[in-house]
Amino acid sequence: SLQHKDANLHPLWKGPLDVPGGSRQSPINIRVRDSVFHPNLAPISTQYDPNTCLHIWNNGYSFLVEYDDCTNKSVVSGGPLENPFRLKQFHFHWGVNNDWGSEHTVDSKVFPAELHLVHWNCTKYRTFEEAVMEDNGLVVIGVFLKLGRRNEKLQKLVDILPSVRYKDALTEFNYFDPSGLLPACSDYWTYSGSLTTPPLTESVTWIIMKKPIEVDHSQVILVHQVFVTDL
Ligand SMILES: O=S(=O)(O)/C=C/c1cc(Br)ccc1O
Numbered sequence: 001s002l003q004h005k006d007a008n009l010h011p012l013w014k015g016p017l018d019v020p021g022g023s024r025q026s027p028i029n030i031r032v033r034d035s036v037f038h039p040n041l042a043p044i045s046t047q048y049d050p051n052t053c054l055h056i057w058n059n060g061y062s063f064l065v066e067y068d069d070c071t072n073k074s075v076v077s078g079g080p081l082e083n084p085f086r087l088k089q090f091h092f093h094w095g096v097n098n099d100w101g102s103e104h105t106v107d108s109k110v111f112p113a114e115l116h117l118v119h120w121n122c123t124k125y126r127t128f129e130e131a132v133m134e135d136n137g138l139v140v141i142g143v144f145l146k147l148g149r150r151n152e153k154l155q156k157l158v159d160i161l162p163s164v165r166y167k168d169a170l171t172e173f174n175y176f177d178p179s180g181l182l183p184a185c186s187d188y189w190t191y192s193g194s195l196t197t198p199p200l201t202e203s204v205t206w207i208i209m210k211k212p213i214e215v216d217h218s219q220v221i222l223v224h225q226v227f228v229t230d231l
């Protein structure tokens, strides 16, 4: 029973003011006191095969690490999900400084960055592209990043970023285990929402991890310095 933040009020929103028929637009502000604990909700289960990692590329908005989604080797299941959803890609949202960056907020607290792991309903649909546009098509796991200790699991990603500095750059990246980017605590919030980037379709079951992961200054600054999107 989390409130839906109106897209108009989202500080960074530059797109059309009103998404036609938008009744469950993401991101939202998670008001912890409004969340309802469901004791019978199972834990989220991720099984990721690091060998399904394909490449990293810059789509002009973020850098995406894409996975081979032709098999069920890398999936999320459990929690509120009725069947496994295949990992397609993960990407980050960050700001030009550490005062803002995350899309979701927790009791109005903004984090310096937010990781999104995008999965699609391979039981109900045949492709990711189809699932994006359909009901119950996607599951996105959101993980907040906060400044703290150096994150060794992230360093391999930070080191390769200079190679995808410009829009449409792509680099082979053939072994990466995204479960290393999940917090140790398995507590999560879940709500029905939408993609936060075009096509903004309301096809997403969001699973937001309650605890952030930590990264240190040098890792975040590198993203700020290296990553130029509009060239
Ligand atoms: O809601 S988000 O996970 O931020 C949207 C993700 C996303 C959706 C498509 Br479709 C293509 C690239 C993307 O990064």
Ligand SMILES: [Zn+2]
Residues within 6 Å of the ligand: 091, 092, 093, 116, 196
């Ligand atoms: Zn995202």
